[in-house]
Amino acid sequence: MIRATVLEAAHPQIGAALVENSTFVTHPWRRLRNTFVSVQRMFGPDDDVRQREAARLNRLHARLNGTDARDRPYSGMDADARAWVVATLFESVVTMCRLSGQPLEQRAMEELYAEFRAFHAAMGDATGLLPEEVHDFWPYFDRVVEEELENTEAARVILYKLFDHLPAPPVLDGIPTLWAAGRAVAGPVIGAITVASLPETFRRRAGLPEVPGAQTLMQSAYLAAGLARFLPEGWLPTENLADLLDPSPDSDSPAVRTVAALRSRMTRAGALLRLMTPVDLEPAEQPHTDPYTSRPRPQADPHTGPRRDAEEFFRQVLDQTGDGHLDWPDLAAMARELSTRLDLDEPEETRLYNAFADWWRELQSALDTDGDGRVSAEEYAAAVPSLAGPALIRTAEVLFDATDKDGNQRIDAAEYRALFRTAFHRETTAGHTTYSRSAFIKDFLSFMSGRARTTPYDQVLVDP
Structure with missing residues (x-):
């Protein structure tokens, strides 16, 4: 999803809408959870749920409009941009499977592409914007990458700022010091992996730096992610991943219960560590003074x-x-x-x-x-x-x-x-x-x- 979001943000229309309206920098976990839930509804078996979610998304997108830093108008209902969102999701799934050692067979790829086209059609957009057959999709994808994508501010923020300031997810918010230490190491690594996984044409046009060893690191990371298929069956559904980002008090997910127990232990350990850490009490009045108004x-x-x-x-x-x-x-x-x-x-x-x-x-x-x-x-x-x-x-x-x-x-x-x-x-x-x-x-x-x-x-x- 990170890779797909970067490709979406590199589209001028989408990038402008993200910079002006999105909360993905200040509330990334909230945004990710909402995306999980929305995708689950759109690809679920209930047609009524799908139509209701499509109507909600269209109302949301219809409210997103304005002009970018170069005075170019943007709209959340731009048909080409909406088709590109679907294209990036499909292409990123195919790429993820390939890099994780589980390349899709042709028949499976065709079925997956048909599902994404059905998702696009459910949004009410013209079906001709995405090619009908998967073998025609790849020339379309390459053309957009080569001719339309830009090194937008939104794409740069995701690659080089988001991970540096990424807040702890709700399940780990009780251990901010440990999270900050891990983020300082993992942030640049995730950014380098994401850059290395992007199409070479885009990396070259956008002037994204080549980090030595990034390709090897990226391959290793995707192969490691592919091991998720060996996790217990109950850990993999999308709703469980969403619960990990925003745990429900009465969740029945074993993954959520395990993480909640671990979080409780780590929070207590963090509180003990803070109690053992000397605190500078000077100046005494500073904590009671507003920095703006004194x-x-x-x-x-x-x-x-x-x-x-x-x-x-x-x-x-x-x-x-x-x-x-x-x-x-x-x-x-x-x-x-x-x-x-x-x-x-x-x-x-x-x-x-x-x-x-x-x-x-x-x-x-x-x-x-x-x-x-x-x-x-x-x-x-x-x-x-x-x-x-x-x-x-x-x-x-x-x-x-x-x-x-x-x-x-x-x-x-x-x-x-x-x-x-x-x-x-x-x-x-x-x-x-x-x-x-x-x-x-x-x-x-x-x-x-x-x-x-x-x-x-x-x-x-x-x-x-």
Whole structure:
């Protein structure tokens, strides 16, 4: 998937959309899990599920449009770009099988290609954009690589920045020091392997450096990955891989249970190591001061618990795309993630996007002091605003209505479980029976205005 994503990002249309709108740098594991789930739905046996997912993806892509750094327009509905996404997935699967010592026979390759063409057709795109036969696919693929792909900013970020700053996946977030040490070694290796696996024509045109020994390393890595076929049968389904990225509290996967137990032990070991490590207590007042405003940091609230300071809230919650500024793509990413997790259909999805768009207009009007069309961390921290305006209240109301399936203006235990355990993968509060509209809105506003440090919404908008 990493290799296919690089080839996708090298397409000018896709690369521009990724740079402007995607959260793959700040929330890569979340993005990967969503991709896993979407692919599973699109290639599953249930035609109704496939059509519903195709409609959801089309709504998502229709909202992605703008211009790139060279003033070239891009659109998430560009037919050639969408065909190229399918092409990269198919070609990367074939390449993976070949490099891992399991090359596909011609008949299997033809069947696989037919399935990818069916996936493309299910999205509603013109079927003629992808060649009908697999033997005609390879000239098409080579032509796009040679004539259309570019060394885009998105491709460079994936190859040379993403792995350097890759956050720990949720199952390993309790051992950040160990993860950082491993990432420092593994990051450059993964980047070199990915570059070596790309088509030679693209590597040459993009000016990607040749690392000595990278080809041998790449072959060894793929052969090692091929050994996955010897793992126990229950470890291989896609849903289990998705669970490893975002574990469900009640998962029955043996792999998830094993990793969860290992994570618990490693977290305890990490906590013990931190206790044994000397801590520099000087200067005493520094932890209580906001670096932007020099004002005291917010302290714990007796009702909502520890509070995030302005810088932390801006970085973890508001700046979803990780570019250091708050603008519409950040809030659109929030709406996209919430609607994906809650599996919203129309018109609830559009109501949610409209509510976030209204909230963005409120924030822009109140905080964009230099008129550049976006809000910087300094502008946000200097104002220290109360973000619970009318538009944000409407956003909470949309979420409440989407959860209140029976329309009785209260979220009962089953609906609460569906929201926080199924959608957000968080355990519910013990003994919970009902959740009123006002209580739901109060909790959501408490999170989105930065008052509470830890809430069920962290799993959706904060975790990577």
